[in-house]
Amino acid sequence: MKKLLAWLDNRTGYQKLAQEALYENIPGGSRWRYVWGSTLTFAIAIQFITGIFLWTAYSANTTGAWESVYYIQFEMTGGWLVRGLHHYTAQLMIILLALHLMQVVIDGAYKAPREVNFWFGLFLLLITLALSLTGYLLPWDQKGYWATKVSTNLVGITPGAGTALQKLIMGGTDYGHHTLTRFFALHAGVLPALLVLMIVGHVYLFRRHGITPKQPLRKRDEAFWPEQVLKDAVACLAVLATVLFLILYPRLTNPNAHLGAELGAPADPSEAFSAARPEWYFLFLFQFLKYFPGHSEIVGAIIIPSLVMLVLFLMPLAGRWRFGHRFNVGFLFALLAGAGLLTYLAKRQDLSDPTYLATLKDAHRDAARAQVLASQGIPPEGALALLKTDPYTQGPKLFAKNCASCHRYDGHDGMGGMPTDPATAPDLKGFGSVKWLTEFMDTNQIDSPKFYGGTKFKEGRMVRFVKRDIPKFTPEEREQLRKVIIALAAEADLPAERATNQMNAAIIAEGRELAKNDTMRCTECHEFRTKDEDATGPSLTGWGSREWLIGIISNSAHERFYGKRNDRMPAFGADNVLDMHAMGLIADWLREDWPLPGQTALRK
């Protein structure tokens, strides 16, 4: 063995190299304050390790990026952990970088002869930020997509080459396959290679000039190994523990919480996500831009940040001046305090903005739903297609946009919001169910705002019948009414009531007969199961079924429904406001007819 190592040393000189690496002298002995550089090296090592593993499963195209990240996060062994490590280590790296920079500036470690190494450090900072920016887009979720769009649009305002530069970064005129392939090549190829080059230079110069000892020296000199290595190892372990804590933290409060980094709903170019924000460490820039009115954003986005970077780069030179060091320290603290203040303002504004909070809530709902749908396998068109054809996702959005100015859904607009105008048409939550119809036929409820209270039918014959005639019903007639209600609700054939309908087959058959003959007087105005030219109210044949609902949404003034007695309901289909697909989504959603339960366990 010894002989073999001697042979190897003779050919490579590794022993001298190891000797130099391990027994570098530390003036004044090992100290905790020297660990920051090593923790950064460790963080970068984690990023390379986890990054390469993630690379084995990531697919950079618009119908595969979100999908592959979904698969990594929810289906692959340890995927949540590898991705979580990558995500949170990236966040921690920013903090470690800030600490490292602060220490270097405060201790004056940037001064001669270490100027060049300081510049290497600043380049490393910039490369790290570029890695964060490019990595944010790769999952191709709503958050990354819309936040990154802002960044690339800002590139476009660069004077001169801006438009061309933006096109080059995006790989075309709009986001697409080549945006991802280019961002991925930058994120996993170009930037890491630059990072390694810079680190080699950084560490080489660090070794050349030695550590900047903090005066006064407290102990006698020590070698790097083992005292400083031990301190470094403990610090690295603390970094790892922090990252693991961040990954596992959600489980402390919620046993079903999804672990690791967040994955939003798949990017949807047709639906801007207004609550998209950059990573927290870019929030100050995001906030900063709010203070620059139109045409001057170039000042906030490019000129001022460039000047700040210039000042940082000139610090070693400024340090020669008598008060230079104080200026540098003061500038850095002012910069960090300013960034901190802007970050705080950005957070505070968001958290006190109801629109932002509501949008965020909708986004979480879509994200959870996308995961449920994706767990059944994703079609080649991608996960977005799943969401776009899902009534559970699209129904409430369409309802809020098209129906909620008059109708309500369980008292709200379908999305949980409250329209400003009062309800002037029935609440449609549970429409077609026995419960809905029972409440509708209730003397005390039919003319309430929940049903016909806001419509012109408040004075109509239906309300008159329910309020005047039903109270006079004998117990026997009440029993008949109950059967008619069950029979009419069976027309809707709601998925939720299919089982009970099967059990109630006899009652339904009886109720149908009662509805058809004059006993309950339904057919005085309504058509039911036999054609009736003289019917004035909506047809009860197939009442509440998918086809019936699409029909009434399409044109409620059709003689099958309200005819010329129609209140203010627009003809959504006949007037081409909504297409067949959209009306179907609304109908399916109202009928709670969606392929998978609204909420199921997110992790398989």
Next chain:
Amino acid sequence: MAKMEQVAPQEGQERRGFFKRLLAVVLGSVAIFTPLAAGLAFVLDPLKRKSGASDKLRITNLDALPADGRPVKFPIMASRVDAWNKLPNTPVGAIYLRKVGEKQVQAFNVVCPHAGCFVDYRGDMNSFFCPCHNSAFGLNGEITDKKSPSPRGLDSLEVEVRGNEVWVRFQNFQTGKAQKVPVA
């Protein structure tokens, strides 16, 4: 090491020094092996993935097969789960079908059991021939040439004739082995 031991250390100091070294190595290793271990579990994920034979698929009608027993190649379209994608009716392979009786059909996977190339049917030789390494197979799938690189004959598949329809259970087998072992 020599540098460190210029002054003869006390016994207690030496023990403490050893302990520190050990601790530095152990803690450093834990820090770096944690992400490595997670990544290793991650990259081994395919080992837990399984595949199996398809359901029986309707391939063609008896009329489409020549009465003289010449083999005809058919693509296999089936639904397939490919990582995150669930693909309906997608190409998954190909088979040869040949009539061996009025209502009897033989089916072979076109994949050569040697190294996985697609074998051709050569009319001039009236046999199957692999264009990669020259494995040759008779019409019944058997190895005809002793020097054939293939370790076994063509892989036959389960066939069922339902009335006029030919149904086949499609399956892939591991290549390069003397035994016919399904890919699973």
